[in-house]
Amino acid sequence: MSDVAQALVKEGYKYGFITEIDEDRAPAGLNENVIRFISTKKGEPQWLLEWRLGAFRRWQRMQEPKWANVHFAPIDYQAASYYSAPKQKATPKSIDEVDPELLKTYAKLGIPLHERAALAGVAVDAVFDSVSVATTFKDKLGELGIIFCSFGEAVREYGDLVRQYLGSVVPQGDNFYAALNSAVFSDGSFVYVPPGVRCPMELSTYFRINAAKTGQFERTLVIADRGAYVSYLEGCTAPQRDENQLHAAVVELVALEDAQIKYSTVQNWYPGDAEGKGGIYNFVTKRGACRGARSKISWTQVETGSAITWKYPGCILEGDDTVGEFYSVAVTNNHQQADTGTKMIHLGRNTRSTVISKGISAGKGQNTYRGLVRVQPNAANARNYTQCDSLLIGQKCGAHTVPYIEVRNPMARVEHEATTSKISEEQMFYCRSRGLSQEDALSLIVNGFCKEVLKELPMEFAVEAQKLLSVSLEGSVG
Amino acid sequence: MAAIKAEAVPYRDAFRANPAEPAWLVDARAKSLAAFGERGFPSRRDEAWRFTSTRPLAENFFVPVRRDLAVTANEDTDFGKLGFEGPAYRLVFANGIVRALPSKLPPGLWLGSMSQAISERPEAAEFAISEIDLGGTQPFASLNAALFADGFVFDLDEGVALDRPIEIVHLGKSALPTSIYLRNSVRIGAGSEATVIETYVGQGAYWDNVVTNIAVAEGASLTHIKLQDESREAVHFASARISLGWSARYRNFGLTLGANLSRNDIQVLLGKGAHANIAGAYLQRGDQDTTNAVVIDHAEPDATTQELFKGVLDERSHGAFLGTIRVREGAQKTDAKQTSRALLLSDRASVNIKPELAIFADDVKCTHGAAVGDLDKDALFYLRARGIGVDEARRMLIEAFLLETIDTIESPEVREHLARQVRRWLAAEKA
Numbered sequence: 065m066s067d068v069a070q071a072l073v074k075e076g077y078k079y080g081f082i083t084e085i086d087e088d089r090a091p092a093g094l095n096e097n098v099i100r101f102i103s104t105k106k107g108e109p110q111w112l113l114e115w116r117l118g119a120f121r122r123w124q125r126m127q128e129p130k131w132a133n134v135h136f137a138p139i140d141y142q143a144a145s146y147y148s149a150p151k152q153k154a155t156p157k158s159i160d161e162v163d164p165e166l167l168k169t170y171a172k173l174g175i176p177l178h179e180r181a182a183l184a185g186v187a188v189d190a191v192f193d194s195v196s197v198a199t200t201f202k203d204k205l206g207e208l209g210i211i212f213c214s215f216g217e218a219v220r221e222y223g224d225l226v227r228q229y230l231g232s233v234v235p236q237g238d239n240f241y242a243a244l245n246s247a248v249f250s251d252g253s254f255v256y257v258p259p260g261v262r263c264p265m266e267l268s269t270y271f272r273i274n275a276a277k278t279g280q281f282e283r284t285l286v287i288a289d290r291g292a293y294v295s296y297l298e299g300c301t302a303p304q305r306d307e308n309q310l311h312a313a314v315v316e317l318v319a320l321e322d323a324q325i326k327y328s329t330v331q332n333w334y335p336g337d338a339e340g341k342g343g344i345y346n347f348v349t350k351r352g353a354c355r356g357a358r359s360k361i362s363w364t365q366v367e368t369g370s371a372i373t374w375k376y377p378g379c380i381l382e383g384d385d386t387v388g389e390f391y392s393v394a395v396t397n398n399h400q401q402a403d404t405g406t407k408m409i410h411l412g413r414n415t416r417s418t419v420i421s422k423g424i425s426a427g428k429g430q431n432t433y434r435g436l437v438r439v440q441p442n443a444a445n446a447r448n449y450t451q452c453d454s455l456l457i458g459q460k461c462g463a464h465t466v467p468y469i470e471v472r473n474p475m476a477r478v479e480h481e482a483t484t485s486k487i488s489e490e491q492m493f494y495c496r497s498r499g500l501s502q503e504d505a506l507s508l509i510v511n512g513f514c515k516e517v518l519k520e521l522p523m524e525f526a527v528e529a530q531k532l533l534s535v536s537l538e539g540s541v542g
Numbered sequence: 543m544a545a546i547k548a549e550a551v552p553y554r555d556a557f558r559a560n561p562a563e564p565a566w567l568v569d570a571r572a573k574s575l576a577a578f579g580e581r582g583f584p585s586r587r588d589e590a591w592r593f594t595s596t597r598p599l600a601e602n603f604f605v606p607v608r609r610d611l612a613v614t615a616n617e618d619t620d621f622g623k624l625g626f627e628g629p630a631y632r633l634v635f636a637n638g639i640v641r642a643l644p645s646k647l648p649p650g651l652w653l654g655s656m657s658q659a660i661s662e663r664p665e666a667a668e669f670a671i672s673e674i675d676l677g678g679t680q681p682f683a684s685l686n687a688a689l690f691a692d693g694f695v696f697d698l699d700e701g702v703a704l705d706r707p708i709e710i711v712h713l714g715k716s717a718l719p720t721s722i723y724l725r726n727s728v729r730i731g732a733g734s735e736a737t738v739i740e741t742y743v744g745q746g747a748y749w750d751n752v753v754t755n756i757a758v759a760e761g762a763s764l765t766h767i768k769l770q771d772e773s774r775e776a777v778h779f780a781s782a783r784i785s786l787g788w789s790a791r792y793r794n795f796g797l798t799l800g801a802n803l804s805r806n807d808i809q810v811l812l813g814k815g816a817h818a819n820i821a822g823a824y825l826q827r828g829d830q831d832t833t834n835a836v837v838i839d840h841a842e843p844d845a846t847t848q849e850l851f852k853g854v855l856d857e858r859s860h861g862a863f864l865g866t867i868r869v870r871e872g873a874q875k876t877d878a879k880q881t882s883r884a885l886l887l888s889d890r891a892s893v894n895i896k897p898e899l900a901i902f903a904d905d906v907k908c909t910h911g912a913a914v915g916d917l918d919k920d921a922l923f924y925l926r927a928r929g930i931g932v933d934e935a936r937r938m939l940i941e942a943f944l945l946e947t948i949d950t951i952e953s954p955e956v957r958e959h960l961a962r963q964v965r966r967w968l969a970a971e972k973a
Contacts, residue, residue, distance in 0.1 A: 456904035469895040474886035480912040486904040
């Protein structure tokens, strides 16, 4: 490795600071009392407590999934605390009452929490450790009937809606991590867009893990009613710590007739240091249901962070003529491991899905695309196109592709293509001979490789994602 | 003693040690039987068997055929239409026991039965049972090692180019469920060239369990053809393990027409600069079910692989293709390409495809492509516009779709032989 590259490797993760703040936290360990504690803290109705306990009882009988191509020391689920909240005197009525330390943290992260930063034009729900600390632009959205609030608030204010949709896409016992989340989830975001309303701004959640020895278990529920449209962004960071922290989130999307949901994620949890010490275990279940005819759900993700990523955002194409999309860039550098992909389940007629996955492995990273395209017997004229490309940088990394194709209808057309390549010396030489530095050349080539995915991101995010890609890969050539 | 799975019990009880066999073989059989007993039948929970149901095997006990069992198959009439028409060195097996050997062999070629090789050519027999369990995913290969009665052994010296193919014909015939175990060994000396054609045909309910170990030495070339047209009540499981030396070439083509349930496991380990071309076509109807599982292991640099599999599935049939390409650390300049396509001709047919890449080296070119669909409507329209009836047009398109796989074979006689079988299957369509 060149000196420049070495120096860049050391630059590392710039969101790794810790905020000193008083917190409320549950004692370490997980049992029914802890779940009752969380539920009481949040003032939840009885049905939700029972739902949590049901999930917990299922979780106790479940085994951690072993099939993913990731390796890590066993997790002691009893060692972590399942609830941590920054201490506040009372629920803040406006943004001015929020603890200034918190606001400073978000300022450092570049999140325009303050409504004065309205120019950014993004409504933000910020989740700090376990609870939502502030939601902006609420009034403006309220005028259109759009609900955008923390999950806790939604349970209090819109209990019926939550009850109707919670667990309808990702059931309590869906998988080990989803069951854990269903039992202990602390907060998250809730979005409801009423019929025919096009949400005028991007909605965004910013997740931040701050406290040590905690996990983060947020839950997001987005419902687009008939003919509605919403674009939702999600970003995340965490402090740099030597221990591994668990992040097990659940995201459920429901699109009714003619509705569209666009869900974008830039995931930049702390990936661990160059030796693979520390970092977030990102075990996330994300799924969208295209319930109504002609609805559309589109997932876009840029995964640069986390020590381990285990995540398969999927679409259940129930309605006729529904569309599912998945665009992904996953980067693994140093000792990062990612096993990610999508599931497209075609149930309705004329359903279409597109999967574009770009995996980049550098250092000792291991990157796996794992995907399922299933066409059920009634899904006449279903159409899928899948493309997964891997880019290898260096000789110690690995790239893996594990797609499953299951077709039970003769009128379906399913196409899958995968390629693996490296950055060619010719490409490098061409860029270098035009005066680009090695790092800039790499960044240019990688951004070109990911272009098809990055163009799906809303603009503010695309810029951030491009920068992240460059930072994540610094020091990987030379 | 370790616990034994219930489904393995009758097979264990059917096992009789043969004191006439050499000690190493007696020992290997006992160990294999114990391994199978512990493992039992694979289930859909085993990743490699996710798409293959072993239910037809679990429902019945298939009594293992022994050497002393009487065989009544008539080798001349029962496979008439399937035999290779050109000249060949032919070996015929009936219910897994050798029945006919070629009379005259050229110098440098040893071709005979496994039972004969155990005493006369023990190193070939030992090779055939070496590395029996392929990573725990092939319990039936362990069962085979325990119970095999015969098989073929094909040894070719260095620098010999055979003038005609070796033809191995297997006839299965049984009124009651029986299981037939064949253990084969193929070793091609440096710089030699050969073609092997295996044909499987039969009547009744039997289970063919075939394991073949193949070594192709440096610079040698082997073409390996398999035509499987077993009885529609039969189960056919075949597992081949091939290791290729420096710059060796191996071409494998399998045509799957018969059996109620069938599975081909092909594992290829490539040495430096070796080339493998693995192709197959599967044509199924009724309630037939077939799986092709291919693992290509690029262990050293500069090797190349081409894979092409095509399936045509009618009525309630099911097909699966699992293709793994592994490139180990240091296997730079690997070039591997895999293509898998399937046509579904009926509402109730289904297919599963799982192409998999596992890559640990950066300077490689690996691609896989998979497609599932119906016949091209434009092509169909084009043919019909020229006055060709819809059935005939469909047949033409399906034939063209399948022949691409056969075109990977060099010998025109062998190509024609296989194309004829494809046409025969298509002509029987909707019969």
